[in-house]
Amino acid sequence: MRIGWVWRARRVARHHVKTPRRLLSTQPQPQSDLLSKATRNIGIIAHIDAGKTTTTERMLYYSGVTRRIGNVDEGSTVTDFLPAERARGITIQSAAITFHWPPLPPSAQTPPLLPQLPASFDTVLPSSTPHNINLIDTPGHADFTFEVLRSLRVLDGAVCILDGVAGVEAQTEKVWTQAGHYHIPRIIFVNKLDRVGAAFSRTVKEIGVRLHGWPAVCHIPWWQGGNGDFVGVGDVVNLRGMLWQVGGDGRDIQAFGLEDLGKTDEKFAEEIKKARIALVEILSEYDDVMVEHFLEHDEDHVAIPAIQIMQSLRRVVLQAPQKVIPVFAGASFRNIGVQPLLDAVVDLLPSPLERPDPEISISSQSSTLPALLSSAATAKTTKPARKQPQQEQGLAVAEVKNLTACALAFKVVNDPKRGVLVYVRVYSGSIDRGATLYNTNLAIAERAPRLLKMYANDAVEVDSIGPGQIGVITGLKHARTGDTLIVYRGLQMKGTPSGGLNTLQLRPINVPPPVFFTSIEPNSLSEQKHVLESLGILLREDPSLHLSIDEESGQTHLAGMGDLHLEIARDRLLNDFKAKARIGKIEIGYRETITTSTTPITHKLDKPIAGKQAKASITASVEPVDDSIMMPGSQTVQEIGDGAFETTYKLPDNNNTLHISHPDLSRQDSASHKNHIPPHLSLPGILHSIQAGASAALARGPFHGFPVANTRVSIDLDAQAHLFPETTPTAISMAARAAVGSSLRSACDAAPAVLMEPVMMVTIFVNENSLGAVVQDISSSRGGQVLSLDGSDSPTSASDDDVPRIDPNLIYTPPDPFASGTGDMGNGLADSQRQIVARVPLKEMVGYLNHLRALTSGRGTFVMTVDGFEKMGSQRQKEVLDALREF
Numbered sequence: 012m013r014i015g016w017v018w019r020a021r022r023v024a025r026h027h028v029k030t031p032r033r034l035l036s037t038q039p040q041p042q043s044d045l046l047s048k049a050t051r052n053i054g055i056i057a058h059i060d061a062g063k064t065t066t067t068e069r070m071l072y073y074s075g076v077t078r079r080i081g082n083v084d085e086g087s088t089v090t091d092f093l094p095a096e097r098a099r100g101i102t103i104q105s106a107a108i109t110f111h112w113p114p115l116p117p118s119a120q121t122p123p124l125l126p127q128l129p130a131s132f133d134t135v136l137p138s139s140t141p142h143n144i145n146l147i148d149t150p151g152h153a154d155f156t157f158e159v160l161r162s163l164r165v166l167d168g169a170v171c172i173l174d175g176v177a178g179v180e181a182q183t184e185k186v187w188t189q190a191g192h193y194h195i196p197r198i199i200f201v202n203k204l205d206r207v208g209a210a211f212s213r214t215v216k217e218i219g220v221r222l223h224g225w226p227a228v229c230h231i232p233w234w235q236g237g238n239g240d241f242v243g244v245g246d247v248v249n250l251r252g253m254l255w256q257v258g259g260d261g262r263d264i265q266a267f268g269l270e271d272l273g274k275t276d277e278k279f280a281e282e283i284k285k286a287r288i289a290l291v292e293i294l295s296e297y298d299d300v301m302v303e304h305f306l307e308h309d310e311d312h313v314a315i316p317a318i319q320i321m322q323s324l325r326r327v328v329l330q331a332p333q334k335v336i337p338v339f340a341g342a343s344f345r346n347i348g349v350q351p352l353l354d355a356v357v358d359l360l361p362s363p364l365e366r367p368d369p370e371i372s373i374s375s376q377s378s379t380l381p382a383l384l385s386s387a388a389t390a391k392t393t394k395p396a397r398k399q400p401q402q403e404q405g406l407a408v409a410e411v412k413n414l415t416a417c418a419l420a421f422k423v424v425n426d427p428k429r430g431v432l433v434y435v436r437v438y439s440g441s442i443d444r445g446a447t448l449y450n451t452n453l454a455i456a457e458r459a460p461r462l463l464k465m466y467a468n469d470a471v472e473v474d475s476i477g478p479g480q481i482g483v484i485t486g487l488k489h490a491r492t493g494d495t496l497i498v499y500r501g502l503q504m505k506g507t508p509s510g511g512l513n514t515l516q517l518r519p520i521n522v523p524p525p526v527f528f529t530s531i532e533p534n535s536l537s538e539q540k541h542v543l544e545s546l547g548i549l550l551r552e553d554p555s556l557h558l559s560i561d562e563e564s565g566q567t568h569l570a571g572m573g574d575l576h577l578e579i580a581r582d583r584l585l586n587d588f589k590a591k592a593r594i595g596k597i598e599i600g601y602r603e604t605i606t607t608s609t610t611p612i613t614h615k616l617d618k619p620i621a622g623k624q625a626k627a628s629i630t631a632s633v634e635p636v637d638d639s640i641m642m643p644g645s646q647t648v649q650e651i652g653d654g655a656f657e658t659t660y661k662l663p664d665n666n667n668t669l670h671i672s673h674p675d676l677s678r679q680d681s682a683s684h685k686n687h688i689p690p691h692l693s694l695p696g697i698l699h700s701i702q703a704g705a706s707a708a709l710a711r712g713p714f715h716g717f718p719v720a721n722t723r724v725s726i727d728l729d730a731q732a733h734l735f736p737e738t739t740p741t742a743i744s745m746a747a748r749a750a751v752g753s754s755l756r757s758a759c760d761a762a763p764a765v766l767m768e769p770v771m772m773v774t775i776f777v778n779e780n781s782l783g784a785v786v787q788d789i790s791s792s793r794g795g796q797v798l799s800l801d802g803s804d805s806p807t808s809a810s811d812d813d814v815p816r817i818d819p820n821l822i823y824t825p826p827d828p829f830a831s832g833t834g835d836m837g838n839g840l841a842d843s844q845r846q847i848v849a850r851v852p853l854k855e856m857v858g859y860l861n862h863l864r865a866l867t868s869g870r871g872t873f874v875m876t877v878d879g880f881e882k883m884g885s886q887r888q889k890e891v892l893d894a895l896r897e898f
């Protein structure tokens with residue numbers, strides 16, 4: 012226990028204490044302020060099977076949204092509503108649900124328009140008044156990490172659920188770290204404490220060591236008689252025992268003060284006091300105000316009122332980076348511990364007003380939304396002596412005043428009854444029903460005909476979605492997951508917001524490259540339209556799916572992040588959309604790369620297209636670029652734009668570059684175009700067509716039909732020789748595709764291309780006694796390269812980030828009656844658990860979980876992410892190609 016730290020903590024500077032942020036609205040309105048203050052946008056994150064869905068079901072039940080508790084094992088839950096989810100008992104799509112905590116009084120038939128909040132929370136806790144909770148349930152499977160990332164972007168806080176038997180698991184660590192990167196305040200619920208082998212203390216120590224924060228134990232488990240059934244929790248904040256009625260629905264809770272408890276279970280009462288001392292100590296370490304309270308109460312840890320403890324916990328949770336992690340205990344399946352957890356959500360996690368400013372990019376510059384909005388206000392009041400920097404970058408500050416709302420579409424779901432639902436988080440202003448939304452990713456405007464608030468499976472129509480709120484827009488035809496939607500005063504349907512606002516993007520995220528693919532073939536020609544439409548919706552829902560259509564063979568390929576990812580997409584397509592199509596085997600998405608350069612090849616196109624004669628010429632050459640490992644990047648094509656007479660595009664997904672030289676066409680001087688290009692064409696349009704054609708050629712390599720990687724394409728565009736009065740954008744694109752295709756073929760004929768395979772960064776957790784077997788298997792049988800053991804030099808370990816290494820012996824924990832010894836925590840992992848980090852080809856990781864389980868008596872777990880693509884040796888390449896041919 013860390014007694015005595017209070018004294019040192021007195022000297023801690025006050026700079027840790029964070030002050031609330033201002034409202035992110037163009038015109039701050041007290042009403043929306045009030046609504047934001049009473050809102051918590053939270054997510055539940057955890058390893059697969061830790062009990063997210065089970066806990067969510069209890070939250071909905073206690074808050075009055077549902078009248079009976081859904082059961083994951085019977086497939087009757089509210090949040091896992093896709094048939095594929097119910098069949099597998101896992102969560103795939105994030106569902107966002109609104110409910111109130113504490114519940115609204117039964118007399119309130121409909122939710123009040125405005126919350127009834129007290130003037131301040133100085134003397135009462137927020138959980139004394141109903142708050143709006145927007146809960147986003149996120150999936151736990153590694154294949155859906157992107158889905159988790161996407162949800163994280165819109166969260167203001169998170170509850171992390173741990174399995175009290177398994178402790179901190181691999182996926183938890185990964186998502187925890189990602190949430191840390193977004194500075195999302197987090198609290199922990201140690202679940203499943205009713206299970207045989209539950210080890211609360213070991214789990215708490217693992218929290219410190221593996222999640223790199225000091226656990227602030229707010230609840231300790233109450234085992235009947237000290238070592239019997241799990242019956243409730245010791246509430247360290249309020250100094251009481253909370254006992255749940257056995258077998259009940261969890262509403263019947265008895266509370267016993269320390270005095271009463273001392274008469275029946277003295278040891279437990281004493282343990283609550285010990286826990287209280289440890290809690291005050293850890294809070295004092297990071298919160299000066301707690302030190303003052305401690306002194307005011309004659310240095311008596313137990314005398315400090317519960318409200319002051321909760322207020323202190325709130326302050327430390329909101330510190331960035333978060334160093335103290337409140338820990339709660341329960342067993343949601345037994346209905347134990349969920350209501351105090353909900354109180355903690357309201358009391359400890361931030362409202363939208365208390366979050367850091369949302370990041371944006373505008374005209375290729377990074378900024379924050381409030382900075383942009385305030386630039387308009389400043390522009391109004393001060394006359395700049397010199398041109399504003401943003402004006403120099405093409406952003407007319409004066410236009411910002413027309414920006415009346417800004418929102419992120421964070422989830423698109425095809426609901427069988429309501430059609431396509433677009434979940435949005437509004438960051439500034441309000442989206443009103445009927446508003447014209449400009450989608451800055453797609454550069455189109457569309458109207459928002461209906462707005463909804465989702466309450467579990469029920470939807471309530473609303474007139475507007477205000478700042479900080481999460482809601483649903485129905486009837487949008489184009490918006491996709493991840494798109495930024497803005498409302499711009501006076502915008503016409505065909506118009507574009509001016510002053511650079513058309514480029515405004517909220518918190519853009521990178522999508523890693525897909526590593527698995529499958530082929531899709533409609534059963535008949537008449538089915539094709541429905542299959543493509545269904546695929547279109549799947550892609551709107553999930554931008555980590557990629558579609559490519561090979562025009563020559565007519566084959567459609569769907570690529571994704573993992574085999575389960577594609578399996579679910581296949582199920583959705585066939586079962587939910589009832590598409591009639593043949594779906595191929597799920598295969599690894601290899602890449603191919605050339606090994607030699609070519610001389611320029613010119614392709615002349617001169618043929619009728621759509622009944623009209625079309626003509627264009629393109630000269631292309633290709634060369635291999637350095638074979639450094641390709642890192643996952645974003646799919647956005649970036650125009651680098653080297654100089655006045657050349658344009659370079661980085662095609663990052665496969666580490667390709669396209670360089671176009673256009674010596675007689677200047678990028679800066681459009682007057683020069685008049686003399687050289689037909690009037691119906693423009694230089695940007697020509698460049699765009701060339702880029703589309705080259706990308707199409709690179710999408711299917713001549714060697715084995717895999718996407719081409721690590722290649723530089725050079726195009727010489729001689730306007731006089733290559734463009735004609737009959738030249739159309741389609742003709743340019745087709746000629747570019749043919750010229751690049753011929754160049755790639757010619758490179759392959761001169762020197763065979765090589766295959767590149769995805770290589771994964773794998774983190775494996777095993778017990779000491781299976782370590783040898785697992786390392787041997789990874790390095791010999793699977794051709795992997797072990798990079799580190801137990802986090803030393805690990806790329807995924809804490810050493811990279813500025814996170815504290817915590818000595819588990821300094822963490823307070825109550826005794827674990829059932830654990831078989833606490834094990835050696837010296838290596839930072841509980842019960843002699845060992846961590847292996849290795850780079851392993853993806854091919855060798857297919858079906859690895861079952862193998863790992865066999866090697867580790869079912870205890871081993873692992874997570875992996877794409878680390879890059881690597882060239883394969885000739886023997887390995889031969890084996891892969893033979894296997895593909897067989898298939």
Ligand SMILES: Nc1nc2c(ncn2[C@@H]2O[C@H](COP(=O)(O)OP(=O)(O)OP(=O)(O)O)[C@@H](O)[C@H]2O)c(=O)[nH]1
Nearest residue numbers: 060061062063064065083101102151203342343344
């Ligand atoms: N004994 C016990 N079992 C629990 C508890 N909470 C959940 N479970 C069981 O654990 C299993 C997984 O629970 P879920 O709620 O589906 O877990 P999840 O985290 O939502 O899993 P994914 O949706 O797959 O990510 C189910 O069989 C639950 O019944 C608990 O407190 N005690």
